[in-house]
Amino acid sequence: MSRPLERFIRRLELRSRLSAGEKAALLAIDAELVVRQARWDLVRPGEKVDFACLVSRGIVGRSETFADGRRQTSAIFIAGDMADLHSVPVPVAAWALTALTDVEVFHVPHEALRAVAREFPRVAEALWRDTVADGSATSKWVAVLSRHPARKRLAHLLCEYGVRYAAAGLGRAEEFELNLTQDQLSEILGTTAVHVYRTFKDLRAEGVIATERRSIRILDGAALARIAEFDPDYLLLDNSP
Amino acid sequence: MSRPLERFIRRLELRSRLSAGEKAALLAIDAELVVRQARWDLVRPGEKVDFACLVSRGIVGRSETFADGRRQTSAIFIAGDMADLHSVPVPVAAWALTALTDVEVFHVPHEALRAVAREFPRVAEALWRDTVADGSATSKWVAVLSRHPARKRLAHLLCEYGVRYAAAGLGRAEEFELNLTQDQLSEILGTTAVHVYRTFKDLRAEGVIATERRSIRILDGAALARIAEFDPDYLLLDNSP
DNA sequence: CGGGCATTTGAAGCTGATCAAAATCAGTGG
DNA sequence: CCACTGATTTTGATCAGCTTCAAATGCCCG
Numbered sequence: 435m436s437r438p439l440e441r442f443i444r445r446l447e448l449r450s451r452l453s454a455g456e457k458a459a460l461l462a463i464d465a466e467l468v469v470r471q472a473r474w475d476l477v478r479p480g481e482k483v484d485f486a487c488l489v490s491r492g493i494v495g496r497s498e499t500f501a502d503g504r505r506q507t508s509a510i511f512i513a514g515d516m517a518d519l520h521s522v523p524v525p526v527a528a529w530a531l532t533a534l535t536d537v538e539v540f541h542v543p544h545e546a547l548r549a550v551a552r553e554f555p556r557v558a559e560a561l562w563r564d565t566v567a568d569g570s571a572t573s574k575w576v577a578v579l580s581r582h583p584a585r586k587r588l589a590h591l592l593c594e595y596g597v598r599y600a601a602a603g604l605g606r607a608e609e610f611e612l613n614l615t616q617d618q619l620s621e622i623l624g625t626t627a628v629h630v631y632r633t634f635k636d637l638r639a640e641g642v643i644a645t646e647r648r649s650i651r652i653l654d655g656a657a658l659a660r661i662a663e664f665d666p667d668y669l670l671l672d673n674s675p
Numbered sequence: 676m677s678r679p680l681e682r683f684i685r686r687l688e689l690r691s692r693l694s695a696g697e698k699a700a701l702l703a704i705d706a707e708l709v710v711r712q713a714r715w716d717l718v719r720p721g722e723k724v725d726f727a728c729l730v731s732r733g734i735v736g737r738s739e740t741f742a743d744g745r746r747q748t749s750a751i752f753i754a755g756d757m758a759d760l761h762s763v764p765v766p767v768a769a770w771a772l773t774a775l776t777d778v779e780v781f782h783v784p785h786e787a788l789r790a791v792a793r794e795f796p797r798v799a800e801a802l803w804r805d806t807v808a809d810g811s812a813t814s815k816w817v818a819v820l821s822r823h824p825a826r827k828r829l830a831h832l833l834c835e836y837g838v839r840y841a842a843a844g845l846g847r848a849e850e851f852e853l854n855l856t857q858d859q860l861s862e863i864l865g866t867t868a869v870h871v872y873r874t875f876k877d878l879r880a881e882g883v884i885a886t887e888r889r890s891i892r893i894l895d896g897a898a899l900a901r902i903a904e905f906d907p908d909y910l911l912l913d914n915s916p
Numbered sequence: 917c918g919g920g921c922a923t924t925t926g927a928a929g930c931t932g933a934t935c936a937a938a939a940t941c942a943g944t945g946g
Numbered sequence: 947c948c949a950c951t952g953a954t955t956t957t958g959a960t961c962a963g964c965t966t967c968a969a970a971t972g973c974c975c976g
Contacts, residue, residue, distance in 0.1 A: 856921085857923070868922085868923085876924090
């Protein structure tokens, strides 16, 4: 694609209104396309970066590894997400950004983003707003992870992923590919791969979802949302402001 | 105090460089002082606000309540913290801000902050940067909460609080008042009050900390940091940029 | 000095972790 | 097309950490 930020602008417009001039300035930014295999670390903790990673294909995870080797993924990013928008004001990574599947990522130069933000205060606010949305999702995840058992956590993840996947224009909220292994899911859900399996099994047995290979079909969205206590407000996706 | 934002500017300066003019513009902002007792909700979920809450005294928590009445606190804020800086770009609260102790809070008008941010791009970036720091701490908490047993979680909280308390110029990292009940701590640590008590007891028995009423004395900071796997980088407090 | 919180203590039970291993699948090369 | 290989999913058994419930003690404030 000749205009790497096209999809990112559509993402921003889910939360912010942008003028034609503002969009044109963003569209004019050039970015290097990088193709990586699953497991590749796009950014390592402590690394100083001068670009932000815009996901174009596949899934990127933000994760942290502990002394005993166990890992926790605190966010996942899909096509259209700027995985480390926070690196623009804070260019030293505090976590790893890892390719969870084979991915295509644009390296968007910080300096170009900063220049547009300086010139257009509403772009600056739009970027700030998307950073807030990231924090909002993370904050929600603190609560879900800490207070819900695995079945509610998984239900919540499926609800959120479906909504985000649909909002990104990548598919339907009721049926999508979740291209993550149960091991990767366990690192998001704060549990073990074994338990992820059993949890999937329970949800299938209840007739709430169906799985086939890595595609998820939500048979009873209302039930799933009830199990998860899912309320999409925290994703800040209704373009009201 | 005639200049409500004085302490907030010092907080910003821990992470961003500001010119005299930029500081003056922030200092000129007027804000209403509000005094509340413990348990008071400063902001309720879903509420539309046109001001941000700058903590002046006491502790404010950001928390979420579930259907069964259990609560999770995803962040705590001390004097100098803008508890809901994120409300400037996103003025609809997704969570409650609650006074965990008796508090004094300044209501800082969004419009005033936005005006300064529009005029001074570096102020905009400083505010953005502090939002990133909030997200960074939240993201760390996802990992800690999800992967560490209660003893490491408590150790981590004590390390973080000490560092933040000292950075805010409110005391020393090795000895401070943690004016929270064990019940409130359990809502931060994702456990129960009973378990918080037992965890404190264990850490005391190991000689790592001492407690007296609600004051905490860290006897062996190195051991506490080791237990917690604490590395303060994620707080983004070294004024390097 | 009494009432309301908060802390401390005890006992029982459950959820999810851990460890081990079998079954299945995806991809590779003969 | 099949055998082989490594990764992932599925299954089973045991156990630790934490929750839950109940109650006693301690502390602060009016």
